[in-house]
Amino acid sequence: MKSVEFKNVYMKYAGAGDYSLEDISFTAKKGETIGIIGSTGSGKTTLVSLIPGFYPAAKGEVLVNGKNVNTYELSELKKKVGFCFQHYYMFKGTIFENVAFGAPGATEEDVKEALRISQGLDFVMEKSGGLNEKVSEKGTNLSGGQKQRLMIARALVRKPEILVLDDSSSALDYATDRRLREAVKELKDMTVFIVSQRTASVLHADKIIVLEDGKMAGIGTHEELLKNNSVYKEIYESCTKEQ
Ligand SMILES: Nc1ncnc2c1ncn2[C@@H]1O[C@H](COP(=O)(O)OP(=O)(O)OP(=O)(O)O)[C@@H](O)[C@H]1O
Numbered sequence: 001m002k003s004v005e006f007k008n009v010y011m012k013y014a015g016a017g018d019y020s021l022e023d024i025s026f027t028a029k030k031g032e033t034i035g036i037i038g039s040t041g042s043g044k045t046t047l048v049s050l051i052p053g054f055y056p057a058a059k060g061e062v063l064v065n066g067k068n069v070n071t072y073e074l075s076e077l078k079k080k081v082g083f084c085f086q087h088y089y090m091f092k093g094t095i096f097e098n099v100a101f102g103a104p105g106a107t108e109e110d111v112k113e114a115l116r117i118s119q120g121l122d123f124v125m126e127k128s129g130g131l132n133e134k135v136s137e138k139g140t141n142l143s144g145g146q147k148q149r150l151m152i153a154r155a156l157v158r159k160p161e162i163l164v165l166d167d168s169s170s171a172l173d174y175a176t177d178r179r180l181r182e183a184v185k186e187l188k189d190m191t192v193f194i195v196s197q198r199t200a201s202v203l204h205a206d207k208i209i210v211l212e213d214g215k216m217a218g219i220g221t222h223e224e225l226l227k228n229n230s231v232y233k234e235i236y237e238s239c240t241k242e243q
């Protein structure tokens with residue numbers, strides 16, 4: 001079953017001269033993991049922002065479960081798509097409140113399960129207050145990687161059909177990032193979009209979309225792209241050097 005489909009999608013921000021996305025087409029089946037990679041400014045965030053309908057497409061169509069996103073009630077789409085932003089928003093309150101934010105009625109078990117998947121449960125339980133540990137304004141008493149894992153748990157606790165992780169694991173070490181991806185993969189029915197600048201975060205994906213300057217430079221598995229896509233190969237080589 002098709003979960004997300006882009007048909008020749010163009011997107012331009014209000015007031016911008018150029019398109020930020022041009023002629024994007026792909027299909028994500030239910031349960032698939034889609035990686036999105038490309039250098040800074042290549043259009044990754046713009047692409048995934050169209051799935052929950054944050055912006056309309058200038059041309060073409062974005063479909064969720066076969067239905068144009070423009071025809072959904074925004075609240076309905078919001079329920080289907082869990083989004084973990086590049087820039088996190090944390091507030092003064094407990095860890096429980098910060099994770100359950102946006103999911104009224106979430107139980108302690110729900111929050112723990114979301115934290116288990118986001119690889120945050122261990123560090124939370126090591127805090128003296130556990131789920132009731134206080135988070136300070138903007139989360140200044142947490143590390144970058146801890147905040148990212150709470151934000152991923154926040155997206156997961158709503159049990160979305162589609163999960164978008166926009167550069168959400170950049171502060172995690174490679175081993176934790178890998179465990180996170182393995183845990184997310186257990187969620188068989190969830191369609192997952194992983195946006196990243198590093199190939200290690202997407203190489204397991206069913207499909208990887210390579211963006212360059214708002215256009216699709218390629219789509220395929222890690223092995224396919226490594227063989228026949230020069231843009232992907234270049235990113236891969238610079239990532240392995242960095243490592
Ligand atoms: N709110 C906005 N208004 C106008 N232009 C924008 C806006 N957000 C992004 N852009 C432009 O759209 C293009 C794509 O940006 P986008 O944020 O999608 O890139 P990205 O691949 O997510 O980059 P990064 O890896 O740095 O997060 C850029 O040229 C950027 O300047």
Ligand SMILES: [Mg+2]
Nearest residue numbers: 044045046086
């Ligand atoms: Mg981005």
